[in-house]
Amino acid sequence: MAEILAVDEAMERALALLESGDVVAIPTETVYGLAGDATNGIGVARIFEAKGRPRFNPLIAHVADMAMAERVALFDPLSRKLALAFWPGPLTLVLPQRPGNDIHPLVTAGLDTIALRMPRGFGGDLIARLGRPLAAPSANSSGRISATTAQAVAADLGARIKLVVDGGATPVGLESTIVKAEGGKLRLLRPGGIAAQEIEAVVGMELLRGADAGVEAPGMLASHYAPDAAVRLNAGTVGEGEALLAFGKRRAEGWQKAAACLNLSEAGDLREAASNLFAHMQELDRSGARTIAVEPVPFDGLGEAINDRLSRAAAPRDNSLPPT
Numbered sequence: 008m009a010e011i012l013a014v015d016e017a018m019e020r021a022l023a024l025l026e027s028g029d030v031v032a033i034p035t036e037t038v039y040g041l042a043g044d045a046t047n048g049i050g051v052a053r054i055f056e057a058k059g060r061p062r063f064n065p066l067i068a069h070v071a072d073m074a075m076a077e078r079v080a081l082f083d084p085l086s087r088k089l090a091l092a093f094w095p096g097p098l099t100l101v102l103p104q105r106p107g108n109d110i111h112p113l114v115t116a117g118l119d120t121i122a123l124r125m126p127r128g129f130g131g132d133l134i135a136r137l138g139r140p141l142a143a144p145s146a147n148s149s150g151r152i153s154a155t156t157a158q159a160v161a162a163d164l165g166a167r168i169k170l171v172v173d174g175g176a177t178p179v180g181l182e183s184t185i186v187k188a189e190g191g192k193l194r195l196l197r198p199g200g201i202a203a204q205e206i207e208a209v210v211g212m213e214l215l216r217g218a219d220a221g222v223e224a225p226g227m228l229a230s231h232y233a234p235d236a237a238v239r240l241n242a243g244t245v246g247e248g249e250a251l252l253a254f255g256k257r258r259a260e261g262w263q264k265a266a267a268c269l270n271l272s273e274a275g276d277l278r279e280a281a282s283n284l285f286a287h288m289q290e291l292d293r294s295g296a297r298t299i300a301v302e303p304v305p306f307d308g309l310g311e312a313i314n315d316r317l318s319r320a321a322a323p324r325d326n327s328l329p330p331t
């Protein structure tokens with residue numbers, strides 16, 4: 008069962024868990040977050056595992072200050088204005104990633120943008136001490152409502168995590184507002200803790216509403232990383248010129264002639280496989296092979312989300328259709 012520690016006694020224990028690649032539930036001003044080191048793939052995989060999320064959707068990366076935010080993402084003038092006005096606070100900005108940042112690709116599900124937020128209170132202090140951003144979705148299991156007290160987190164996730172930091176009831180009580188700059192305009196991707204009108208008052212323009220056709224919206228995975236190469240699942244053999252995405256110790260027949268080969272997890276560890284998934288697919292794609300053959304990955308635990316992502320990558324693509 009998770010230990011529950013008050014904010015004034017939890018800092019060192021929380022840091023130790025994060026440093027070791029584990030997760031910690033923390034209070035923020037909006038809702039409780041299930042936090043992991045955003046630069047550590049195993050830590051991020053553990054977030055999905057503890058939540059039991061059947062999919063890898065992109066997570067919000069939380070930063071301690073503007074310097075950390077700028078190391079991770081590229082700010083346009085409008086986004087910078089919003090950050091200055093509302094951070095720390097319940098506003099999340101979707102921004103282009105700064106190339107070469109050390110955010111693990113599982114945080115962004117392979118996207119080249121990143122959702123960033125600067126939380127107030129314990130979360131901000133913890134990130135400053137860690138010196139690295141924290142990935143943190145709401146601290147509830149998949150399909151449940153977000154937790155606004157440490158007791159609610161413990162009741163839901165207590166058997167799967169080691170520490171819940173108790174900061175009392177969260178003042179805002181609902182998730183952050185998500186906004187994305189689009190060529191001089193701003194789009195509201197998710198309403199939340201800051202009213203759209205407050206944002207409009209700061210920037211002096213109306214927010215665009217609804218998902219831009221074909222562009223990412225929370226919960227819509229259409230724009231998620233899809234390789235240029237075709238993807239062939241459950242491969243028992245490797246064809247001439249195919250790249251191979253392997254899993255475990257037993258190789259598909261003909262693996263020696265693969266144009267390139269990377270193993271998600273030699274040991275058959277699904278947590279390790281999740282943390283390698285996006286980077287390996289991208290690297291095999293860059294090899295120029297026309298097809299990536301993928302060895303079978305079991306469906307238990309994180310395997311469900313891994314298989315979900317793989318089957319999306321393998322699905323026929325028709326860019327003229329709107330996302331569903």
Ligand code: TXA
Pocket residue numbers: 035037038039040041064065066067099101115118120121122124143144145146181182183184185196197223224225226227
């Ligand atoms: O208040 C909050 O925002 C809480 C606290 C813990 O900070 N966090 C939270 O995270 O609600 P989560 O993971 O439950 O929600 C993240 C949302 C999802 O709707 C996701 O689709 C969207 O952010 N998102 C993340 N990265 C994105 C991106 N690059 N582009 C568009 N949407 C993105």
Ligand code: MG
Pocket residue numbers: 144145153
């Ligand atoms: Mg949530």
